[in-house]
Amino acid sequence: MAFSSYSSNLLLILLISSLGWLSSPGSAFLTDRERLTSSAIVQPYITECISSNQETFRCWWSQGDFHNLSSPGALKIFYHKKAFGTHWKECPEYIYPNRECFFDRNHTSIWTLYCVQLRSQNNITYFNECFNVENIVRPDPPISLNWTLLNVSPSGLSYDVMVNWDSPPSADIKTGWMRIEYEIQYREKNSTEWEALEMQPHTKQTIFGLHIGKEYQVHIRCRMLAFIRFGEFSDSIFIQVTEISIKDSTFPLTLVLVFGVVGVLILIMLIVVSQQHRFMMILLPPVPAPKIKGIDPELLKKGKLDELNFILSGGGMGGLPTYAQDFYQDEPWVEFIEVDAEDADTGEKEENQGSDTQKLLGLCHPASHHMNTGCSNAVSFPDDDSGRASCYDPDLPEQDPLMLIATLLSSQTEDVETSFNVVERAPAPERGERPLVQTQTGGPQTWVNTDFYAQVSNVMPSGGVVLSPGQQLRIQESTSATEEETQKKGKSSENTEDKRQKELQLQMLMVDPEGSGYTTESIARQISTPPALPMPGEGYQTIQPQPVETKPAAMAEDNQSPYILPDSSQSQFFAPVADYTVVQEVDSQHSLLLKPPARQSPPPCMPQHPLKALPAMPMGYITPDLLGNLAP
Amino acid sequence: MPGTIRSVSLTWVVLLVCLSSRRTSVGAAPICTNGQVGCHVLSLDNLFDRVIQHSARMHSISSDLHSEFEQYFLPSKNQIGRVGRICHTSTIITPNGKENAQRMAREQLTEVILKLLIAWRDPLWHFHQSMAHHHDFNNFSSNKALEMNDMVHELRQGVEKVAEKMQVLGIISNSVTSLASPEVLLPSDSADWRLMKDYDLLYCFRRDSNKVQNYLKILKCRIVPDHGC
Numbered sequence: 001m002a003f004s005s006y007s008s009n010l011l012l013i014l015l016i017s018s019l020g021w022l023s024s025p026g027s028a029f030l031t032d033r034e035r036l037t038s039s040a041i042v043q044p045y046i047t048e049c050i051s052s053n054q055e056t057f058r059c060w061w062s063q064g065d066f067h068n069l070s071s072p073g074a075l076k077i078f079y080h081k082k083a084f085g086t087h088w089k090e091c092p093e094y095i096y097p098n099r100e101c102f103f104d105r106n107h108t109s110i111w112t113l114y115c116v117q118l119r120s121q122n123n124i125t126y127f128n129e130c131f132n133v134e135n136i137v138r139p140d141p142p143i144s145l146n147w148t149l150l151n152v153s154p155s156g157l158s159y160d161v162m163v164n165w166d167s168p169p170s171a172d173i174k175t176g177w178m179r180i181e182y183e184i185q186y187r188e189k190n191s192t193e194w195e196a197l198e199m200q201p202h203t204k205q206t207i208f209g210l211h212i213g214k215e216y217q218v219h220i221r222c223r224m225l226a227f228i229r230f231g232e233f234s235d236s237i238f239i240q241v242t243e244i245s246i247k248d249s250t251f252p253l254t255l256v257l258v259f260g261v262v263g264v265l266i267l268i269m270l271i272v273v274s275q276q277h278r279f280m281m282i283l284l285p286p287v288p289a290p291k292i293k294g295i296d297p298e299l300l301k302k303g304k305l306d307e308l309n310f311i312l313s314g315g316g317m318g319g320l321p322t323y324a325q326d327f328y329q330d331e332p333w334v335e336f337i338e339v340d341a342e343d344a345d346t347g348e349k350e351e352n353q354g355s356d357t358q359k360l361l362g363l364c365h366p367a368s369h370h371m372n373t374g375c376s377n378a379v380s381f382p383d384d385d386s387g388r389a390s391c392y393d394p395d396l397p398e399q400d401p402l403m404l405i406a407t408l409l410s411s412q413t414e415d416v417e418t419s420f421n422v423v424e425r426a427p428a429p430e431r432g433e434r435p436l437v438q439t440q441t442g443g444p445q446t447w448v449n450t451d452f453y454a455q456v457s458n459v460m461p462s463g464g465v466v467l468s469p470g471q472q473l474r475i476q477e478s479t480s481a482t483e484e485e486t487q488k489k490g491k492s493s494e495n496t497e498d499k500r501q502k503e504l505q506l507q508m509l510m511v512d513p514e515g516s517g518y519t520t521e522s523i524a525r526q527i528s529t530p531p532a533l534p535m536p537g538e539g540y541q542t543i544q545p546q547p548v549e550t551k552p553a554a555m556a557e558d559n560q561s562p563y564i565l566p567d568s569s570q571s572q573f574f575a576p577v578a579d580y581t582v583v584q585e586v587d588s589q590h591s592l593l594l595k596p597p598a599r600q601s602p603p604p605c606m607p608q609h610p611l612k613a614l615p616a617m618p619m620g621y622i623t624p625d626l627l628g629n630l631a632p
Numbered sequence: 633m634p635g636t637i638r639s640v641s642l643t644w645v646v647l648l649v650c651l652s653s654r655r656t657s658v659g660a661a662p663i664c665t666n667g668q669v670g671c672h673v674l675s676l677d678n679l680f681d682r683v684i685q686h687s688a689r690m691h692s693i694s695s696d697l698h699s700e701f702e703q704y705f706l707p708s709k710n711q712i713g714r715v716g717r718i719c720h721t722s723t724i725i726t727p728n729g730k731e732n733a734q735r736m737a738r739e740q741l742t743e744v745i746l747k748l749l750i751a752w753r754d755p756l757w758h759f760h761q762s763m764a765h766h767h768d769f770n771n772f773s774s775n776k777a778l779e780m781n782d783m784v785h786e787l788r789q790g791v792e793k794v795a796e797k798m799q800v801l802g803i804i805s806n807s808v809t810s811l812a813s814p815e816v817l818l819p820s821d822s823a824d825w826r827l828m829k830d831y832d833l834l835y836c837f838r839r840d841s842n843k844v845q846n847y848l849k850i851l852k853c854r855i856v857p858d859h860g861c
Contacts, residue, residue, distance in 0.1 A: 105729065105731070110728050110846075111842065111843055132839060134842050174853065176853035176861055177849070
């Protein structure tokens with residue numbers, strides 16, 4: 001409904017305006033209407049009356065087509081003030097060259113209705129107009145227009161400018177008589193459209209967003225506050241800012257910094273991602289799992305002891321292959337436990353490596369140059385950590401006794417036999433006091449095939465450990481009995497209570513009768529125990545089993561001799577029971593019936609019990625799954 | 633959910649309306665009376681600025697209305713008839729030039745302003761009423777008339793406050809009688825305005841609002857010249 005009324009009003013306005021043009025040609029200038037261009041003769045008219053300072057005003061006229069009235073004085077302007085009265089006064093001051101009538105202050109009244117008329121000398125009124133002076137005020141243009149550069153954008157493409165000017169001098173702003181607001185317009189040099197900024201009463205204004213390199217034209221005009229008539233435009237000024245060098249602009253520097261940091265970050269990320277596994281290793285080092293080089297890890301699982309023993313004992317492929325099978329190739333953190341193999345290709349380190357038991361007993365290979373250090377425990381262990389206890393430090397040869405025990409205990413399977421052979425082969429000491437136990441020259445086997453475990457009977461004050469032999473002593477046939485050369489002071493020798501064979505020329509095994517756990521009677525008689533006898537460097541040695549038919553008495557006589565020469569011909573087992581034996585049964589009185597040491601050939605484990613085919617396991621060692629076969 | 637959205641939008645609308653109304657009504661800001669606690673006392677030049685800005689707006693509205701009237705109704709061909717127009721405030725003696733205004737005493741000037749404002753209170757109210765009843769004009773014109781009416785009222789209150797302050801500060805003497813009894817200021821033949829046509833009334837009011845604006849500015853630049861003159 002409002003819209004319809006509004007549209008009807010618009011139509012009305014259009015009608016009125018069109019009618020207005022036709023009806024009143026003489027009242028055009030006050031309402032700013034366009035002058036009608038028609039074929040009719042243009043009569044003389046007053047062009048405009050303008051006041052610039054609201055104190056005086058001027059009127060200009062034109063004779064139109066009436067050229068005969070162009071002479072000065074032909075047309076006159078009359079005016080009168082106030083609503084009533086017909087007393088017309090003539091223009092107080094003519095300026096004929098301009099066809100201008102000037103009303104000075106005395107003749108100017110504000111807020112007073114003025115009517116001016118253009119008359120000819122014949123009192124023909126050509127034009128009539130009424131106005132108030134305050135409504136015809138058009139202020140003069142501002143003066144002293146100038147600009148200053150405010151700032152340049154960081155990209156260096158645009159800038160801001162502050163434009164200053166002064167108010168028109170004719171306008172009395174100081175007393176408040178005139179209140180003026182200004183309008184700035186600017187445009188690019190080649191453009192046709194001006195851009196106008198918002199009007200404001202101050203004498204300065206900022207133009208934002210001008211472009212570098214372009215030239216701009218700026219001019220300004222003003223008008224009275226709350227009025228509609230603008231004054232003339234001022235003279236234009238031209239603004240142009242060319243490419244300026246960014247002296248201390250930090251924009252590119254910050255850009256470079258940002259991009260550099262981002263690039264470095266990306267690089268670091270790439271490195272981290274590519275070397276992820278290495279970082280994982282450093283951060284989370286893998287827990288070493290038991291893995292034996294050259295052995296399928298599947299065999300290390302439970303229940304596969306047969307194959308493992310088979311392999312380790314040299315079956316299958318003839319012993320452990322020297323080359324590591326490709327079981328753990330892709331796991332770089334896998335460190336293998338070096339198992340001493342009966343291999344000719346093994347390097348020096350295996351030659352230097354005596355069995356742990358040997359070293360423990362102090363029977364070391366003679367080092368050629370070092371005599372007095374005995375069998376030091378500076379074992380030439382291989383450099384790689386082949387599964388030994390972590391507390392072992394191969395660089396410290398002084399921690400001998402405990403370390404040897406530790407190594408003895410931690411080595412999984414050690415074929416002492418093979419190790420002896422290895423040791424036998426003229427080992428050259430890697431380091432100084434290398435305890436190399438050399439039992440015999442030549443003969444393949446000299447040493448007792450010791451077990452895993454040997455009971456420590458006593459610890460000597462000197463630091464040596466007295467071991468008691470394991471249960472089964474396999475005495476190796478030795479063709480040549482070589483003198484044992486143990487010069488080093490090493491561990492205490494261990495002894496058994498057994499006799500020796502003559503060929504072996506084994507040295508005396510020391511026994512502490514008090515320390516031994518138990519012994520049979522026969523053993524006790526055979527013990528020749530001068531406790532002072534332990535020569536340094538005596539180590540463990542095999543015992544030739546005493547032939548049974550030897551009389552105990554004869555044996556007893558030989559008790560005093562430090563050397564018990566075993567029978568050469570026989571290799572018999574020693575009758576008395578060893579420290580380790582198998583619990584045969586538990587009798588009714590809850591006492592353990594131990595099994596005496598059995599013959600060599602059969603394994604002493606449970607001869608009376610029918611067992612299933614036992615694997616070739618180390619002597620004296622029962623796996624837990626075999627335990628179930630034991631008699632209750 | 634839609635209920636909350638509606639309430640939120642309502643609050644926003646209310647806020648916006650309040651803000652816009654605050655912006656338009658310049659003179660509506662409360663001026664503290666003496667002794668009010670926590671009230672920010674305005675300085676004289678601030679008061680003047682507010683009043684002057686208000687009068688400028690009033691004048692602007694009157695000009696718009698007048699030009700609208702000129703569009704709706706042809707100015708009479710008879711220019712003499714235009715001359716016959718007399719405003720009811722013509723009896724009030726007002727300086728009609730710069731020198732005259734500057735020569736006039738402050739108290740007199742203040743009184744003139746107040747007289748003018750008071751004289752236009754009733755005519756504008758009736759003008760607004762007539763505009764509301766006549767549906768010839770669109771809503772914008774009637775809104776402007778109403779606004780004009782309110783502004784005269786507010787401006788008068790503002791000028792009174794300014795006069796009070798000036799009296800307190802001793803700038804003018806207490807001889808301003810307008811504050812005592814506003815009805816004294818009314819011209820004796822004040823009923824003439826009822827005979828005026830709307831167009832003439834607008835013309836007169838436009839003129840008088842400009843007078844008020846000018847007088848106020850002169851007064852300000854005479855009393856507190858340093859701020860924005």
